Amino acid sequence: MPEGHTIHRYARKHWDDLGGQKIATSSPQGRFSSGAARLDGRTLTAIKAHGKHLFYRWEGGETLHIHLGLFGRFRRHTIPANEADLPPPSDGTRLVMTGEDVTIYLSGPTICRLVDPDTEASVRSRLGPDPLDDDSEIQKLKEFQANLARRSIPIGAALLDQKVTAGIGNVYRAEALFLAGIDPQIPAKDLSSESAVQLWSLSTELLRRGERAGRIITVDPTDVGAKRRSDLKKRERLYVYKRQGEPCRRCGTPISMSDMANRHIWWCSSCQPAGSGA
Template sequence: MPEGHSIYRYAGHHRRLLAGRRVAATSPQGRFRGGAARIDGRVLVDVTAHGKHLFYRWQRAETLHIHLGLYGKFRTYEMDPPSPTPGTRLTLATDDVSIYLAGPTVCELIEPSREEAIRSRLGPDPLQAGSRGHTVAEFAGNLSRRTIPIGAAVLDQSVVAGIGNIYRAEALFLTGINPATPANELPAAKVEELWRQSVALLERGVAEGKIVTLPRAPLGRSEETDRVYVYKRDRFPCRRCGGPISTGEMASRSIWWCRTCQPPAAASSTTTVPA
């Protein structure tokens, strides 16, 4: 479930488990055999996240860069780890813990200059709000240079880093913004509100370990659609106004919104507005 909140949790979790420890690395699948050999037996210094990217820094080795993409998953075993499936790209292990990685889009060793290049083309990360480079001013500046719909802009990791398809739909709903609004036409107050909402939603995702955007998470077992306002809820009435939830496609991904709670901006009369 890799939007920014889970990546941030992985960074913290892996830092607690592995930082300062000597780590054994293997690549059962073989595709990362050379890379695993270069970090095998090294001491992990730190793990950091920027948006959906993870960076593992080692003593006397290059930095491990991981991006989970759509399918990538970590599994952690604190005792009796099963033997890794043949598809496992990377295993990291100490005496106490084993972490298996399968299906990542990116798993590579990189030089500091390459890490810098990756970070510099990422937008501000709401989970690092307030730090240098991760401010609403950066976000606003990035939006001001885009004429694409805001619903496409927030998925663009160079505009804001860490938001995925669920948070996109939820943040726009909670701020009452119509997804078709051109990014550079969003009023400053709305930009501010959207940033604050993104920070709040992602931080809550980190705290809860899952995406919950309703004020109160339902008790017991719940479906994804029981914890959110609009994502995948086109077969349900709007939780706010009772009207229909619309769905369509934006930036090659499905999107959901309420056309009553997220009306098109009055000023943007010439834009095509999803109805």
């Protein structure tokens, strides 16, 4: 499920599977038929992730722009010796990309379209700094802080705004604010410099860990009596997300929930007391 860590992971894995190869493309569902027909047989020259957006660049200069939204997903199959053993794409499969050894099915994306390099650049220019991007850490942090300083919306809403920072979604916003001890309600511009720095470095650390592990794990194993992160059971991997009413793993206070920026948000009212982070 797609926050930035998943997207960067896809970019890397899809490049390993398909990079530099001539790719056969099709759209069983039909909604991307013309785009798939244009790409069919072309060589994939690069894959770039920015926040939750994916950009597949092809010989000939065009870019395939994909955004998974809430429902989009990729399915990957190694092509079996007998091609009849390959599970067929479902009727809803928007795009099939087949390389030498691997085929990828895409379903449910919010965006799947061909764009020119200028459009790719303009999409990216509207996104805030991505903690998983290779750009300079100092530069990204400065941009993040400047973006916060310009907003009076609550920090919990600002973190979901991809113009502020790109890649954080509803799980990471709740978990990062908990770990940083920040009240989700405080205005973004009121965040102290220390809290902003901490929030950025936590976001980076958590997203990196998520990309590596292939799942979101924010809990320090000692907080749940485990030795290693890999030992954590599914229900133990997060501090606050979807845990309303359950005891805080740090202090035992029941976790709170409310709505912010059209999504549920969870927090601990003792670890993140009103006004904390300012």
